Amino acid sequence: MISAIYDRRSIRKFLDKPISQEDIMDIIQSGAKAPSSKNRQPWKYIVIQGNAKVEMLKVFRQGIEREENESALLPQSKQHIPAAKYTVDIMEEAPMIIFVVNSLGKGILSELTPEEHIYEICNIQSISASIQNMLLAATEKGIGSLWICDIYFAYSELCEWLKSDGQLIAAIAFGYPDEFPKERPRKKLDDIVEWRN
Numbered sequence: 001m002i003s004a005i006y007d008r009r010s011i012r013k014f015l016d017k018p019i020s021q022e023d024i025m026d027i028i029q030s031g032a033k034a035p036s037s038k039n040r041q042p043w044k045y046i047v048i049q050g051n052a053k054v055e056m057l058k059v060f061r062q063g064i065e066r067e068e069n070e071s072a073l074l075p076q077s078k079q080h081i082p083a084a085k086y087t088v089d090i091m092e093e094a095p096m097i098i099f100v101v102n103s104l105g106k107g108i109l110s111e112l113t114p115e116e117h118i119y120e121i122c123n124i125q126s127i128s129a130s131i132q133n134m135l136l137a138a139t140e141k142g143i144g145s146l147w148i149c150d151i152y153f154a155y156s157e158l159c160e161w162l163k164s165d166g167q168l169i170a171a172i173a174f175g176y177p178d179e180f181p182k183e184r185p186r187k188k189l190d191d192i193v194e195w196r197n
């Protein structure tokens, strides 16, 4: 497990090789073993492959176009649109995408009371743990992955296409790696740990 933590990389080039149904199920099972606040298990996983992936990419690109030219949901993030386009190209190469939904989540535009806010934060922490479990399970199988939040550049379009109750949280691209990147820089522990004895 520790070697999977150290060996995992975000993979942005994939081989044209499918992932077996058994491996997909194993990866999702690892995701569903994550701890969750009050054991609410707020996750739902939508597996996208084949023609569904072609449709989804079209919808994603339409959303980015709307974000660029019409009513932007993220007007202060326009400088990240080229990176979002690159993310969609990566997703096109990946044989399998999993969308992760917070089945208990409200929309990103809803007003929340402090209590609802905390409930949401706890559910999102639970889902993040689930996503990380899936990335580590994939790494252990030699399958590469990319955690994707550029979905927010086509948020309403993707939610409408997915037709899923709850709040879309992230996508993950999976596939056999066609690149083996070095470890990306990390902050030094001295800069991020504070000891209070």
Ligand SMILES: Cc1cc2nc3c(=O)[nH]c(=O)nc-3n(C[C@H](O)[C@H](O)[C@H](O)COP(=O)(O)O)c2cc1C
Pocket: 008, 009, 010, 011, 087, 146, 147, 148, 149, 150, 151, 184
């Ligand atoms: C919440 C989250 C969202 C991310 N969204 C994207 C994304 O949309 N596109 C992308 O190329 N990488 C995305 N990444 C990958 C990060 O860029 C990557 O984890 C970071 O640069 C460190 O590299 P590493 O994963 O290889 O250690 C995301 C990672 C996280 C945790």
